[in-house]
Amino acid sequence: MMKKLLLTLFLSAGLLIYAQVGIKTESPKAILDVNGDMNLRSKIAVFDATDNTVSQGNNDQLLVSQGEGYPPIWKTLRIPEYEPNKFYLIFNNSFSDKQGITFASYEQANIATSREVTFVKGTSIGNLNGFKKIDGLSKTISVFSTQSKAYFQFETVVQADFSTNGSTDTSIDYACGIFVDDKLINLRQRNLKAINSSHPFLTHTQIGVVENLSKGDHTVSVACSRLASYGATGRTLTIGKNVYSNINDFIAQSSLKVDVYEVPEVFNPIIN
Incomplete structure (x- = not known):
């Protein structure tokens, strides 16, 4: 009797080792399949x-x-710890572009009204004649809170193929704007003037700020325009690229730095 009992136990153990076991299920899908709550002690x-x-x-x-x-x-x-009602840096990145944009003398913006009336915050880029985007600086950013501040720092080099300045001043007016979702949030105008050496260039820097963007993805971009010329007929203006070999594309390249600060509403756990 004892031998039969031991044999039965060994056979049962073998079935437990090699068979699938289901609890509250007649068709287990794994070695142990529990259909219900499980309490681990x-x-x-x-x-x-x-x-x-x-x-x-x-x-x-x-x-x-x-x-x-x-x-x-x-x-x-x-899970990061945040203090309520304080801004924290949520997004930070920088981008560069060596292709830049070029304006021939005939590519001047035809502004029907005064610049003061034309260049207004929130204006669509489609309503700003003559603006060209710097392609490598068009990027998507994400905002997760209704309380945010986004900072944009744009830097580039502007050059013209002027000869040395003569008795009459030679110069070009231009403007560069920072756009979010193709809406103007910041604009700077400058004038590049001929000097006593040929092919002058200057460093252009501007900073834009926009608050409380809607939650979700947004596209930031930079675009520039040639506004007016003074004694510069036939002269080319470049932004973010060189027009002559006294500088190169590395020196002339454009960059855009983006920082987004938010009062956190969404907490993304980090697993490491």
Whole structure:
């Protein structure tokens, strides 16, 4: 009788080892398939076949799947701590462009009204004649809070193929604008003037700020225009690229730095 009992126990153990076991289910989908709540009174451990070790993880760690065919691993979940009603740097990046834009003498903006009336914050780029985008500086940014401040710093080099200045001044007026979703948020006008050496250039820098963008994705871009010429018929203006070899495209390249500060409303946990 005892031999029969032992044989039955061994056979049952073999079935448990090689068969799928279901609790509250007649068709288990894994070695152990529980259809319902499970209460663990002791510990969970993960076996690592590479070194034959068993890890129980550390306090506050989570068991994270690595995908089918791979054992799960323990991960630490970190949630950043924020003080209420304070702005924090949420997005920071910078971009560059060496292609730039070129304006021939005939590519001047035909502004029907005064510049004071034309260049107004919020104006659509489609209503600003003669503006060309610097393609490499058009980027998408994301905003996660209704309370935000976005800062944009644009820098480039402007050059013209002037000869040395003569008895009559030679110069070109130009303007560059920073746009968010193709709406003007900042604009600067300057004048590049011929000097006592040929092919003059200058460094152009401007900073724009916009507050409380709507939550979601937005496109930031930079565009410039040739506004007027004075004794510069037939002369070319370049922005973000060189028109002559006294500088190169590395020196003349454009850059845009973007910082977005927010009062956090969405908290994205970080797992490492």
